[in-house]
Amino acid sequence: MDKLSPNHKQVIDENSKDKQLEQFRVNNEGTKMTTNQALKVSNDEESLKAGIRGPTLMEDFHFREKLTHFDNERIPERVVHARGYAAHGFFELYESMKEFTKAGFLQEPGTKTPVFTRFSNVVGSKGSADTVRDVRGFAVKFYTEEGNYDLVGNNIPIFFIQDGIKFPDLVHAIQPEPHNEMPQAASAHDTFWDFVANNQESAHMVMWLMSDRAIPRSWRMMEGFGVHTFRFVNEQGKGRFVKFHWKPALGVHSLVWDEAQKISGKDPDFQRRDLWESIEHGNFAEYELGVQMIDEKDEFMFDFDVLDATKLWPEEIVPVKIFGKMTLNRNVDNVFAETEQVAFHPGNVVPGIDFTNDPLLQGRLFSYLDTQLIRLGGPNFTEIPINRAVCPFHNNQRNGYSRQRIDVGQVSYHKNSLADNTPSTSTAKEGGFVHYAEKVEGRIIQARSDSFKDFFSQARLFWNSMSPPEKQHITDAFIFEVGKVASKSVRQQVVDMFANVDEGLAIHIADGVGVNPPTGKQVNVKASSPALSQENTTRVPYTLKVGVLIGNDFNGAEVKRAVKTLRKYGVTVDIVGEKLGTVRGADGLNVIVNETFLTMDPVLFDSLYVVGGTAENQAKFNSNIQYFINESFKHYKPIGFASTGLPFFELSNAKAGPGIVFATDNPDFDDDFVKAIAQQRFWDREIY
Ligand code: HDE
Numbered sequence: 001m002d003k004l005s006p007n008h009k010q011v012i013d014e015n016s017k018d019k020q021l022e023q024f025r026v027n028n029e030g031t032k033m034t035t036n037q038a039l040k041v042s043n044d045e046e047s048l049k050a051g052i053r054g055p056t057l058m059e060d061f062h063f064r065e066k067l068t069h070f071d072n073e074r075i076p077e078r079v080v081h082a083r084g085y086a087a088h089g090f091f092e093l094y095e096s097m098k099e100f101t102k103a104g105f106l107q108e109p110g111t112k113t114p115v116f117t118r119f120s121n122v123v124g125s126k127g128s129a130d131t132v133r134d135v136r137g138f139a140v141k142f143y144t145e146e147g148n149y150d151l152v153g154n155n156i157p158i159f160f161i162q163d164g165i166k167f168p169d170l171v172h173a174i175q176p177e178p179h180n181e182m183p184q185a186a187s188a189h190d191t192f193w194d195f196v197a198n199n200q201e202s203a204h205m206v207m208w209l210m211s212d213r214a215i216p217r218s219w220r221m222m223e224g225f226g227v228h229t230f231r232f233v234n235e236q237g238k239g240r241f242v243k244f245h246w247k248p249a250l251g252v253h254s255l256v257w258d259e260a261q262k263i264s265g266k267d268p269d270f271q272r273r274d275l276w277e278s279i280e281h282g283n284f285a286e287y288e289l290g291v292q293m294i295d296e297k298d299e300f301m302f303d304f305d306v307l308d309a310t311k312l313w314p315e316e317i318v319p320v321k322i323f324g325k326m327t328l329n330r331n332v333d334n335v336f337a338e339t340e341q342v343a344f345h346p347g348n349v350v351p352g353i354d355f356t357n358d359p360l361l362q363g364r365l366f367s368y369l370d371t372q373l374i375r376l377g378g379p380n381f382t383e384i385p386i387n388r389a390v391c392p393f394h395n396n397q398r399n400g401y402s403r404q405r406i407d408v409g410q411v412s413y414h415k416n417s418l419a420d421n422t423p424s425t426s427t428a429k430e431g432g433f434v435h436y437a438e439k440v441e442g443r444i445i446q447a448r449s450d451s452f453k454d455f456f457s458q459a460r461l462f463w464n465s466m467s468p469p470e471k472q473h474i475t476d477a478f479i480f481e482v483g484k485v486a487s488k489s490v491r492q493q494v495v496d497m498f499a500n501v502d503e504g505l506a507i508h509i510a511d512g513v514g515v516n517p518p519t520g521k522q523v524n525v526k527a528s529s530p531a532l533s534q535e536n537t538t539r540v541p542y543t544l545k546v547g548v549l550i551g552n553d554f555n556g557a558e559v560k561r562a563v564k565t566l567r568k569y570g571v572t573v574d575i576v577g578e579k580l581g582t583v584r585g586a587d588g589l590n591v592i593v594n595e596t597f598l599t600m601d602p603v604l605f606d607s608l609y610v611v612g613g614t615a616e617n618q619a620k621f622n623s624n625i626q627y628f629i630n631e632s633f634k635h636y637k638p639i640g641f642a643s644t645g646l647p648f649f650e651l652s653n654a655k656a657g658p659g660i661v662f663a664t665d666n667p668d669f670d671d672d673f674v675k676a677i678a679q680q681r682f683w684d685r686e687i688y
Pocket residue numbers: 078079080081084118119120136137138139152153154159163164165167225226227228342343344360361363364367368369371372
């Protein structure tokens with residue numbers, strides 16, 4: 001019998017999922033090798049042959065089993081969001097949300113619910129690079145006492161299209177082109193921009209995609225959004241429209257495009273490594289969860305339709321109420337078993353969280369269950385350990401490929417008398433999910449509501465909200481992406497389309513991509529939403545990565561003090577030298593070098609501490625340091641120069657100014673440098 005609490009709910013704590021998974025973990029270390037039938041294997045090096053140089057025999061069951069299993073190791077990758085990475089953690093409620101929702105895990109402050117969170121890129125295949133320009137998936141499975149609740153969101157609060165029926169068109173357009181399968185994981189090609197120009201509801205989302213949001217520095221430094229309007233329903237049955245927001249403790253930060261492209265080559269695993277290493281080092285990723293809420297009576301009070309997924313609700317108009325925090329604190333044991341086999345579905349809800357008539361959401365409610373049938377090989381994927389609810393589940397569904405559970409008894413139908421009509425259904429009071437009784441009227445029709453047809457106002461709101469450097473990045477991204485489009489007609493259509501957002505922007509794009517300036521006019525929207533700009537985000541030095549570039553004969557006391565200060569503020573320090581081993585200071589201090597100029601690259605650091613010194617091959621050492629400084633300067637990063645590093649500054653392209661911090665004659669160097677690291681980028685630098 002399953003252990004149930006008095007209110008018939010399973011008792012769940014933050015470790016419940018881990019405990020459940022423990023039953024399935026197998027440690028093969030120190031064991032004897034067997035076949036899958038548990039027969040001990042005597043030879044795993046040579047197949048069974050007739051004669052030492054003779055043919056391999058069919059009889060060799062171990063050979064056949066080993067090869068057959070290997071031949072079938074692959075499952076279809078996700079049709080979108082194939083490249084992803086996940087971690088375990090828990091969600092802790094700060095404040096009861098009882099007034100707004102009856103969801104069990106949102107009632108008692110302090111309640112901890114286990115979660116599994118998968119971040120992903122949308123377009124690229126499973127082996128593509130992490131730092132491409134793309135939307136990031138942000139999918140969270142809450143293992144609650146009332147069953148699994150999935151919040152399957154993105155790091156951008158809106159979407160390309162308004163109706164689920166258009167999703168295959170969008171994805172076909174953005175994926176590699178079918179005739180030559182290029183480009184991988186990129187939107188910079190003809191079919192995507194042709195789609196955009198001919199489906200202008202995408203305007204707002206494309207502005208976000210061209211912005212720095214699409215090249216996050218880390219998954220730990222991006223927001224998450226439920227995108228759709230969902231519904232909270234409280235115990236009294238009162239419904240409210242809600243939009244979910246995840247706010248990262250480290251603020252929202254991005255790469256620069258040149259850097260992102262270089263990282264794709266230097267470390268295609270940049271973002272998964274960042275998450276993995278942070279968790280391994282105990283630097284857990286944290287995000288607060290909040291909702292924007294709109295009363296049902298206010299549904300028509302706004303200049304956007306709450307059911308339109310291409311619109312956001314400006315936070316200055318509808319504030320985000322924060323009510324809890326997610327901490328990701330445990331890496332997976334096995335990426336295939338957990339990250340690859342996890343199956344998210346926005347339709348996995350619990351009582352108190354419900355849907356709305358957003359036609360994009362309605363489309364998703366069909367797609368996610370359907371896609372798992374082929375990807376995970378049939379309907380029993382809910383029995384895969386990572387997908388199992390931590391509370392028991394009972395129904396009359398039976399059989400299918402790879403069924404694990406052994407349902408005992410004679411009865412597998414409802415209603416019955418032989419099992420006293422069990423499993424029995426539950427009333428709302430007993431925790432049964434009762435769909436929200438929304439009143440719906442209308443004629444059957446295939447059309448779009450007029451209230452969905454303003455495609456440009458919020459695209460312009462977004463543009464208005466950007467700081468000058470952010471606007472420059474968007475302009476550059478457009479020129480890059482549209483510049484990759486071979487069809488001149490498509491380039492012209494894109495320019496004409498984005499004149500609706502901003503004439504100046506469209507003129508710049510036209511100039512960069514060799515088409516005529518636009519003739520159209522921008523929409524008349526003056527408002528801005530400061531919450532949309534990354535310039536207004538949290539800045540902390542915690543977990544940022546500094547490369548210490550060092551040779552022999554440095555000033556030991558100075559370097560020791562600076563590194564100590566960096567570590568005190570949680571900055572991760574890598575010591576980069578000519579070769580692995582030790583370098584020796586002028587005062588005899590030995591420092592261990594854990595990376596070299598070959599194994600690392602400036603794009604893999606947030607900042608440099610240039611100590612300099614002497615080396616075996618001084619000329620090569622000097623030129624390596626020049627390269628590191630010049631790249632970091634070009635990417636607007638802070639650079640600290642130790643007293644022995646000054647000659648390297650003088651030889652470089654770097655210019656004194658914001659974010660360039662010198663130790664010479666500066667007693668506050670350590671603190672100044674930490675402040676510069678926290679700032680992350682210095683956009684007012686002149687770069688050529
Ligand atoms: Fe998805 N989406 N999507 N999507 N989506 C999938 O489901 C789909 C949309 C999102 O880490 C697929 O299991 C349709 C919006 C994430 O495993 C598939 C539509 C948002 C993930 C699917 C959308 C998302 C997916 C592919 C338009 C942000 C990865 C594999 C109606 C709110 C989850 C899978 C993971 C994955 C369909 C639009 C987020 C095919 C039909 C909007 C984070 O079912």
